[in-house]
Amino acid sequence: MTATPSSPHGAPLRRATISDVAREAGTGKTSISRYLNGELSVLSPELRARIEAAIKRLDYQPNQMARGLKRGRNRLIGMLVADLTNPYSVEVLQGVEAACHALGYMPLICHAANEVEMERRYLQLLTTYRVEGVIVNALGVREETLRPVGEGGIPAVLVDRTVDGLVADMVGLDNTAAVEQGTRHLLGRGFGEIWFVVQPFERVSSRRLREAAFRAVMSRTEGAQSRTVVLDLADAAVLEHTLAELDQALDAVLGEAGSTRRLALFAANAPVALCLARHLKARYGDGWQTRVALMSIDDPEWAELSGITAVRQPTFQIGYRAVEFLHERIDGGEAAVRDCILPGELIVRASTSR
Amino acid sequence: MTATPSSPHGAPLRRATISDVAREAGTGKTSISRYLNGELSVLSPELRARIEAAIKRLDYQPNQMARGLKRGRNRLIGMLVADLTNPYSVEVLQGVEAACHALGYMPLICHAANEVEMERRYLQLLTTYRVEGVIVNALGVREETLRPVGEGGIPAVLVDRTVDGLVADMVGLDNTAAVEQGTRHLLGRGFGEIWFVVQPFERVSSRRLREAAFRAVMSRTEGAQSRTVVLDLADAAVLEHTLAELDQALDAVLGEAGSTRRLALFAANAPVALCLARHLKARYGDGWQTRVALMSIDDPEWAELSGITAVRQPTFQIGYRAVEFLHERIDGGEAAVRDCILPGELIVRASTSR
């Protein structure tokens, strides 16, 4: 005959509360709370034992909702990811997790799945659940979406991209250097014509920087042909159309050049690279790699398998550093906003040889 | 001179509470609460307007902790993922998200990253935050880890694999049929020798089923050679050793068979397939595909690119169905535990032609 109603198997129907435990142990809630919070020094061994027993008997687990309501902190941080199908995100995540582990936080992952509305809702969720900070890989849109965060809101660190009008710490790739490195590699390998293929870049700072860097290098280069191709992966119809155009342009160049490969495609990130590779393979068959060179920023697992040259991002570090930034903010750091711009690493593979 | 302290820019230092709003609007908390919960019919347009204004002025956002504490439900469900680097997981996740969206839940993603300890901590977190249910892609170990969940605990649905001793709904692939289908395909294509390559399978039900199914089909087949190779991706040293052994065995078979490809490798899942493909490519170069056939359960994005035959899992459906199951449980469904076993789809590509 215990204090809480139990199922035949002993599992409590209604979860036990701290009061239940107190009653079961024949003491007050305060002592239970003390026990829970490790204030062991202030409890007689005898009482401690009774409490321990009562907790076990009732299978008691403190309600974090109630706890969080009372005290301010919960050691939770939110990680809002724009697109989990992008391997970049998962890799960054692993850095985030490692750092959280080291610093005593639990990361909660929220996936916006490229939907602004989802981004908004998750941000709302995270702030109203009072997580101590958020790491945001934003969709890029400003909107009022990001208002609850950063300036005046809960501490936030941006990853990969900034958001117009939002001042916050940010960690990401040195986009300019990465693109310069890649482009120079291609030029050095004798590719006289390079097309930079990128998703719509107006609203995403990292894409914007990459595209600008590409144009900058190319404009400094005598006699090299260049072009920016915008690939909208989100819109199937537009995508198909763009690819068709690309094919025509490709035919023109490839035809005139004969068998000598002199055209290279530079994908601004992994999703673009994958799209291009699939398309080229569908069009030219297994030998597609002998027709046109392809390189990319981002180094997904299949890049090695397909022998694609890539600029690898320091994804793990990016995630790790982001948490460190956040940690400093959470510990009351009111310092000026900082950026952490990390270098990429060029990995040369067969796709850019001649 | 508002009721809450404000920063020079108007953003509240301390987040406004419902009482603040009530005071600001010159009314009681009850009305605010009513407004928040859409009980509009019972509010005079005049008061409604005042409340609306006050909320905007104070930038008020209801505290979900407090809300969740009061009412029982929070419309949150947890999705505990064993390994996010496995594309399978991300695909299932998308089904989960779609279903959650449709049913009015918010999915919270927790990543165990193949660590039992993490799995334990996240499960703890989710239950103590009183999420309404969890979808668990478990690591497989029983341990006391999963106690707070399922029988007597919070509603749970297992994905891909069962856990010894834990009775709960489960959604996953028809492993037996999938393996049979794949194996028959290989046999039909004239591969007289097939090696099934799988991660340590004792403790993971889906791997166990796949391996058993493979041996069953092969034992029923006259004159076919077969073998199970265990690849421990988690242990670099062991892995290296296993791959070396594999190479020797490969040499033996490939040598004797001359140029006719008759050996096929059947990977039990995508991570294994990737490991094999990388290794084979490293060893045999670009022509590796002409030496040995490879197929796999799971159809990651690079499979098409590399022309690998695969049995595609209905990942989206799996995730979707899991949430539906969970939903029924949350709505008080005390029915018997159910399984949902979905069929895979064989996708034939060049890797298994002759």
Added chain:
DNA sequence: TTGTAAGCGTTATCAT
């Protein structure tokens, strides 16, 4: 060493 009581920010009950 132990317990009482007052909140934390909501919602639910019951008056008005």
Added chain:
DNA sequence: ATGATAACGCTTACAA
């Protein structure tokens, strides 16, 4: 139509 007031499960002064 509107508003006190008592919970929800916990922590934390403040007493004892």
